[in-house]
Amino acid sequence: MSARDDILANIRRSRGVTGNEAPRRFAVTERLSGAPEGVVPARGQVEGAARIAMFRTQAEAVSATMAIVGAATVADEIGRYLRSHDLPMSVRRGDDPRLASLDWSQTGIDVSCGPSDGADLNAVSHAFAGIAETGTLVLVSGADNPTTLNFLPDNHIVILAAEDIDPDMESVWRRLRTRYGKGVLPRTVNMITGPSRSADIEQTLLLGAHGPRRLHIVIVENRDAA
Amino acid sequence: MVAHPTTTHFKDNAHRAMLDAQLQKALANTRTGFIEKRVLAVSKLPEFDALRDSARDIKDHTLAHLDLYLEAFETKVTEAGGHVHWARDAEEARRIIVDLCKQYDADSVTKGKSMISEEIGLNSAIEAAGIKAVETDLGEYIIQLRHETPSHIIAPAIHLNKEQVEQDFRRVHTELPKDRDLSQPTQLLTEARAILREKFLAADVGITGANFLVAETGTSIIVTNEGNGDLTQTLPDTHIVIASIEKIVPTLEDVSQLLRVLAPSATGQDMSVYTTFSTGPRRAGDPDGPTNYHVVLLDNGRSNMLGGEFEEMLRCIRCGACMNHCPVYHSVGGHAYGWVYPGPMGSVLTPSLIGVEKGGNLPNASTFCGRCEEACPVRIPLPKMMRHWREREFERHLSPSVARYGLSAWAFFAKRPKLYQFATGVAMRLLGWAGSSRGRFASLPMASGWTKFRDMPAPQGRTFQSQWRDRGGAR
Ligand code: SF4
Numbered sequence: 001m002s003a004r005d006d007i008l009a010n011i012r013r014s015r016g017v018t019g020n021e022a023p024r025r026f027a028v029t030e031r032l033s034g035a036p037e038g039v040v041p042a043r044g045q046v047e048g049a050a051r052i053a054m055f056r057t058q059a060e061a062v063s064a065t066m067a068i069v070g071a072a073t074v075a076d077e078i079g080r081y082l083r084s085h086d087l088p089m090s091v092r093r094g095d096d097p098r099l100a101s102l103d104w105s106q107t108g109i110d111v112s113c114g115p116s117d118g119a120d121l122n123a124v125s126h127a128f129a130g131i132a133e134t135g136t137l138v139l140v141s142g143a144d145n146p147t148t149l150n151f152l153p154d155n156h157i158v159i160l161a162a163e164d165i166d167p168d169m170e171s172v173w174r175r176l177r178t179r180y181g182k183g184v185l186p187r188t189v190n191m192i193t194g195p196s197r198s199a200d201i202e203q204t205l206l207l208g209a210h211g212p213r214r215l216h217i218v219i220v221e222n223r224d225a226a
Numbered sequence: 227m228v229a230h231p232t233t234t235h236f237k238d239n240a241h242r243a244m245l246d247a248q249l250q251k252a253l254a255n256t257r258t259g260f261i262e263k264r265v266l267a268v269s270k271l272p273e274f275d276a277l278r279d280s281a282r283d284i285k286d287h288t289l290a291h292l293d294l295y296l297e298a299f300e301t302k303v304t305e306a307g308g309h310v311h312w313a314r315d316a317e318e319a320r321r322i323i324v325d326l327c328k329q330y331d332a333d334s335v336t337k338g339k340s341m342i343s344e345e346i347g348l349n350s351a352i353e354a355a356g357i358k359a360v361e362t363d364l365g366e367y368i369i370q371l372r373h374e375t376p377s378h379i380i381a382p383a384i385h386l387n388k389e390q391v392e393q394d395f396r397r398v399h400t401e402l403p404k405d406r407d408l409s410q411p412t413q414l415l416t417e418a419r420a421i422l423r424e425k426f427l428a429a430d431v432g433i434t435g436a437n438f439l440v441a442e443t444g445t446s447i448i449v450t451n452e453g454n455g456d457l458t459q460t461l462p463d464t465h466i467v468i469a470s471i472e473k474i475v476p477t478l479e480d481v482s483q484l485l486r487v488l489a490p491s492a493t494g495q496d497m498s499v500y501t502t503f504s505t506g507p508r509r510a511g512d513p514d515g516p517t518n519y520h521v522v523l524l525d526n527g528r529s530n531m532l533g534g535e536f537e538e539m540l541r542c543i544r545c546g547a548c549m550n551h552c553p554v555y556h557s558v559g560g561h562a563y564g565w566v567y568p569g570p571m572g573s574v575l576t577p578s579l580i581g582v583e584k585g586g587n588l589p590n591a592s593t594f595c596g597r598c599e600e601a602c603p604v605r606i607p608l609p610k611m612m613r614h615w616r617e618r619e620f621e622r623h624l625s626p627s628v629a630r631y632g633l634s635a636w637a638f639f640a641k642r643p644k645l646y647q648f649a650t651g652v653a654m655r656l657l658g659w660a661g662s663s664r665g666r667f668a669s670l671p672m673a674s675g676w677t678k679f680r681d682m683p684a685p686q687g688r689t690f691q692s693q694w695r696d697r698g699g700a701r
């Protein structure tokens with residue numbers, strides 16, 4: 001018997017599965033297709049400005065920094081951030097049209113496109129969604145926002161549309177299913193909550209372990225529509 | 227390590243640990259930090275207990291249908307272009323992984339933190355094939371330099387002080403200036419970051435564990451704070467996931483319940499920094515990510531635990547809360563347990579995995595104070611299971627008499643007054659701490675005849691001898 005058959009047979013034997021598997025199969029199919037929600041904390045269940053405020057409180061509590069700007073000044077905010085930390089005026093980004101269409105021309109920022117090979121100091125990504133409950137960013141892999149940009153550069157700047165801030169993880173699953181289909185995910189979904197850290201030496205918390213040392217979130221409000 | 231568990235020597239290991247001043251200093255870090263942080267995180271989540279019930283129920287449902295969820299998972303991974311391998315035991319898992327590394331002509335392999343990798347002794351197998359294996363989690367990297375095993379499932383180097391880490395870095399990183407300052411933890415971290423960056427970029431294969439596997443989507447999930455796991459699985463051409471069969475969860479909704487109890491229980495965070503969902507290899511148009519994606523599913527004794535009195539142990543999500551709250555762990559550390567899994571979860575799991583002959587001793591490493599069960603996010607009745615093991619061990623006549631153990635330990639110390647003073651000092655502080663919430667014990671191991679009817683006052687943290695000395699009583 002193959003290892004696969006052995007293991008599955010052993011599970012069935014230990015379980016005492018005797019033959020009539022229909023009810024068991026039904027329970028599994030039901031759960032996989034129905035994907036019932038469990039307990040969803042009240043913390044994130046707020047609307048509008050309160051939800052943005054919850055997201056902000058949670059993200060800042062884990063040492064992310066944040067700016068809330070109108071659509072026209074996103075590139076300016078990136079420039080301001082780089083200058084305020086004395087960082088070189090260059091960023092790496094993916095092909096995301098929302099990043100490509102930013103007005104970079106007036107900022108003096110040197111913009112290059114594509115994944116990172118480890119030589120980039122600053123990266124700009126566009127988030128797929130945010131989670132207010134925990135101050136978490138959700139990013140998906142692909143040419144628009146290459147996964148390497150989330151981890152190799154020292155400074156990670158993430159743009160997040162205010163209307164993409166969801167109350168909880170469950171709302172993000174709905175959003176992903178709408179985009180990719182039920183039961184399908186992109187190669188990588190990154191949930192990011194604050195900059196990288198380690199407490200492995202004497203339980204002392206230090207920022208900037210292997211991933212970014214700084215995480216700056218730029219929330220874009222659609223002020224015309226408001 | 228795996229070939230030579232020292233689980234049967236728990237008693238000797240524990241004695242040695244109690245007398246190791248260096249270790250006792252490091253263990254001081256385990257006694258408060260984790261507990262306080264967890265209390266704070268839980269206080270901000272009023273639904274925590276409801277989430278624990280939900281997490282427990284999801285795990286029970288999954289274990290009741292484990293074969294079917296594993297099949298569903300396999301189908302989804304394959305649909306996404308990945309490969310699933312099945313390993314009955316450690317030997318088979320090592321062989322599958324080493325063969326994959328050879329198949330992809332790997333010279334070097336980076337590794338994210340994985341307890342399963344420790345369980346199967348993967349690194350030595352990879353190295354034996356002439357391939358370099360580099361641990362990239364800071365704690366794992368440090369203990370790899372020292373040729374040690376983890377002493378805690380989420381904080382592998384918690385038994386070390388920063389001076390020891392500095393010595394190791396100076397010993398190994400000989401290409402760096404000798405007069406560099408490494409006195410601060412942040413300098414040690416920066417040095418490790420720079421060294422490991424090179425390793426990440428050079429690796430041919432990245433091996434990670436998985437906190438969860440999702441049947442609905444064929445996804446493996448890692449939960450980390452450093453970002454090393456992500457660099458490990460994103461940069462090399464090949465990503466291999468090694469996971470035991472009970473890591474499976476039905477849906478994304480289900481895993482959300484488990485994630486909500488994991489980080490608060492483990493580190494007191496609401497959410498760890500990086501929770502990463504990986505599904506298959508790089509897609510058409512993806513500019514990065516691995517070209518090959520393999521998942522190795524390991525049984526290694528787990529399917530035998532189903533349907534028996536230790537099935538509930540398979541709910542464990544490896545958060546470490548039980549050891550963080552364990553007075554025995556606090557006083558002896560993780561290595562004394564002699565194999566991969568320490569603390570209460572190790573005391574229950576180890577005999578199941580390596581056999582009662584080798585591990586049956588560990589369930590005695592308990593005061594039955596019940597703190598582990600109170601802290602466990604998936605409500606595993608750890609003390610009850612340790613009792614089950616004791617009964618089994620007793621039936622097998624493997625048990626040295628508890629009374630004789632207690633008496634011979636006392637005799638050992640009593641004949642050595644200096645040791646006696648030190649050991650009783652540790653024990654007093656320990657008991658003082660364990661009873662510190664109310665200054666009383668409602669129950670005390672081996673003294674239930676007393677505590678059944680009255681609380682035992684907790685010691686105030688000093689031994690009679692030391693107080694007597696301070697009061698000049700010795701003269
Ligand atoms: S037994 Fe419970 S508390 Fe211990 S590691 Fe497992 S899940 Fe965490």
